[in-house]
Amino acid sequence: MTILTQTCTPFEGQKPGTSGLRKKTRVYMQPGYVECFVQSIFNAIGGVAGKTLVIGGDGRYFNAEAIQTILRMASANGAALAIVGQGGLLSTPAASNLIRQRGADGGLILSASHNPGGIDEDFGLKYNISNGGPAPEAITDAIFEQTKTISSYKTLDTADIDLGQIGTVSLGDMAVEIVDPVEDYAALMEELFDFGALRALFASGFTMKFDAMHAVTGPYAKAILEDTLGAPEGTVLNGVPSVDFGKGHPDPNPIWAKPLVDMVMSDDGPDFAAASDGDGDRNMILGKGVYVTPSDSLAVLAANAHLAPGYERGIAGVARSMPTSGACDRVAEALAVECFETPTGWKFFGNLLDAGRVTLCGEESAGTGSDHVREKDGLWAVLLWLNILAVRKMSVKDILQDHWQTYGRNYYSRHDYEAVDSAAANGLMADLTAKLDDLAGQTFGACTVTMADSFSYHDSVDGSVSHNQGLRINFEGGGRAVLRLSGTGTEGATLRVYLERYEVPEGDLNIETQTALKDIAEATALISGLTERTGRTAPNVMT
Structure with a gap:
């Protein structure tokens, strides 16, 4: 088997989100697209020479083909062992468990989670680190930087291998262990x-x-x-x-x-x-x-x-x-x-x-x-x-x-506005961010704002700080609204609006949820200009 070094040109927009890189399947099917992203992952983590990787996915369209590409690249880049679910299948938690139990150096999980699958639907790929969890921001940022300058990738000149039989086979100098995806x-x-x-x-x-x-x-x-x-x-x-x-x-x-x-x-x-x-x-x-x-x-x-x-x-x-x-x-x-x-x-x-x-x-x-x-x-x-x-x-x-x-009861609902024009969604969030400091004390409909901010997280373990993680608006009486743009969509922007109201144990615990949240929903729409900015009078999905 011959190791090939192929020249390539960077693809724009290969920035991993909260759950990896999600794009339309046809985007991933472009010649060299998977290769450029996977080589960028390998480069960002210091290479995979001598390492053990867990590889598997949810079985969606193009899953099997992408896994074969990843296996050839892992071998060409010097990986020692790839542990793969039979047929290329591994649930995300099962993959995390395998990484941990087998002491693997990391894993590549092929999934767009809850997004639809098919040639005209969605596909995704993410890298998990040795603790079994998704790569932290420092690594995903490094991967993104690599995608901007990638100029070549390594692969093998060889046919696909059979992933249907449990056991160990060789792919170049790398062992491929095919395991029952359920057993462990x-x-x-x-x-x-x-x-x-x-x-x-x-x-x-x-x-x-x-x-x-x-x-x-x-x-x-x-x-x-x-x-x-x-x-x-x-x-x-x-x-x-x-x-x-x-x-x-x-x-x-x-x-x-x-x-x-x-x-x-x-x-x-x-x-x-x-x-x-x-x-x-x-x-x-x-x-x-x-x-x-x-x-x-x-x-x-x-x-x-x-x-x-x-x-x-x-x-x-x-x-x-x-x-x-x-x-x-x-x-x-x-x-x-x-x-x-x-x-x-x-x-x-x-x-x-x-x-x-x-x-x-x-x-x-x-x-x-x-x-x-x-x-x-x-x-x-x-x-x-x-x-x-x-x-x-x-x-x-x-x-x-x-x-x-x-x-007590936290009445709660999420309203999803999907495939919103990206410019409109970003404009709404930017304008709302600009006026957060002035909202406290103002009344909108039946609700009075007590606090509004953009959420920042200070990690108590490693000291890292993550800014701009969602906009929070608190109301008198324990109500709250949160607005954020989701990173899981593949078309336009997905604006999520989260509504919450607390009721004490002695209060009315059996109100219909949307009725209980009606005032907070109306106040949030007034504050954000939701209808005017998005052109939507109702969410696509309400849960």
């Missing part, structure tokens, strides 16, 4: 949760549906829920991964998983339902007749984690992204543990987890996880919920009600 992850879950109690739960007649959304979590859920825990066949819906996710949108929320929501809201619906996303790191939790917001889910998990064997000694602390509601803050206060507010992006939790400062982490975008890996983990969250249900012997609705009566 399932073993970790059995260490954390009381599988005996979960088997007994299903044996008692407890009913559940898990929607894998034609994405990577299907094989994991079937192996664990049906084959190991004894859930009836058919518990896992849409469980076969598809390159275009069954032509659906693999985002586990009430909009894109509406059939599951309709099922659990019906009179004869299951006791419990859940869904995960394209790469398996997000989750949606439902009980009969009730949807659990990601913010509430994090708070409930923090309050009850000790009921699972892996967390029976309690939690060291909890961290949430800034846009996530403050529900978990009250749990942390009651448990007398630390609580951290970080920017959006799982990489910001990594330092806190590695330092032992926190045990649980969560984002409002349906991501929850713990110190077992360095990524959010959809199926882990589902299993922890099941463990809690098995021990407490209460319904999801009753657990929520009990939680609110103990800690």
